[in-house]
Amino acid sequence: MRLLRFVRTLLVLGVATFAALLLYGYARSHPEDLPWTALDLSQPVGLFTGRKLAGLGGEGPRCRALLDRAGVEYTALPPRGSRGAGGQCGYEDGVRLRRGGALAIDYRPEGLGTSCPVAAALALWEWHVVQPAALAHFGEEVASIDHFGSYSCRRLYGRAEGAMSEHAAANAVDIAGFRLAGGGRITIARDWRGDGPEAAFLRDVRDGACRLYATVLSPDYNQAHADHLHLDQARRGAMGWRGCR
Missing domain, CATH: 1.20.5 (Single alpha-helices involved in coiled-coils or other helix-helix interfaces)
Known part of the structure; x- marks a missing residue:
């Protein structure tokens, strides 16, 4: 025994x-x-990459160091504050990505500035999601991305009261469409519905963004997002909920 x-x-x-x-x-x-390892933008996208990116909020020097190590060219933006909405608007760790180095995509209109965590996720989105999806569906890369901006001192849905939008801290960006290297254009408003390669591409880039952002909202969410993808890095804690629709 x-x-x-x-x-x-x-x-x-x-x-x-x-x-x-x-x-x-x-x-x-x-x-x-693994949740306890340090974020490295040169690594593949993993199970906890999105949470680590969102956790960069308020960590401007660390976030910019990650961009530097990954060869991402950018311009650091001066801090910005606002008296609007009771002084609840503004940012301290804004950056403007530049095409060149490790990035091959332009943003239109020019001059898109976002929080550093949003920019870091945009870089990973380009490398691991957008360009592979474009090559798979169209046989060519994306040359530029059309957007509706990032920073906007407002509350959710532009309401007079209630919670502030992530846009009020430049912690969100609204993506309107994509321009291919060969001149073709895909837009959320026109191409989201359907069975063609454009619609399949848009769903692929939406689904891929869900692995990198705290919140991703598309036309599948509501009419307010019928013409764009909303991507933000809302900070909800290490194990906070993540939205993907």
């Missing part, structure tokens, strides 16, 4: 040790899938 218990104990310890070694090996080769 004692021998049987001893053998069982050895088996349990052996299985536990094997599982620990497997976990250790996986952690070493897939740090992007």
Whole structure:
């Protein structure tokens, strides 16, 4: 009887040790899938990449250092405050991405400035989502992205009362469409519905954005988003809820 218990104990310890070694090996080769590892923009998108990006809010120097290490060219924006909405608007860690270096996409209109966490996610979105989807559906890359802007001192849906929009801190961007290198154009308003490659592409880039942003809202959410994708990095805690619709 004692021998049987001893053998069982050895088996349990052996299985536990094997599982620990497997976990250790996986952690070493897939740090992007673990919540406690540091964010690295050169790594693949993992299970916790989106939460780590949202967690960069208020960490301007660290966020800009990540962009630097990844070869992303940008201009750091001066802090901006506003007396509107009771002084609840403004940002301190804004950046403006520049085409060149590690980035091949322009933003139209020019001069798009966002919070650094939104910009870092845009870079990953280009590399891991937008360009692969464009190549898969059209055989060519995206040259530029059309947008409706980022910073806007307002409350949700422009209401007179209620919670502030993430746009009030430049912590969101509204994407209107994409221009291909060959001149073709895909827009949310025109191409979201349907069965063609344009609609499939738009759903792919929406779904991919959901792995990188705290909130992603599309025409599937409501009429207010019929012509754009809303992408934001709302900070809701390490295990806060994430919205993707």
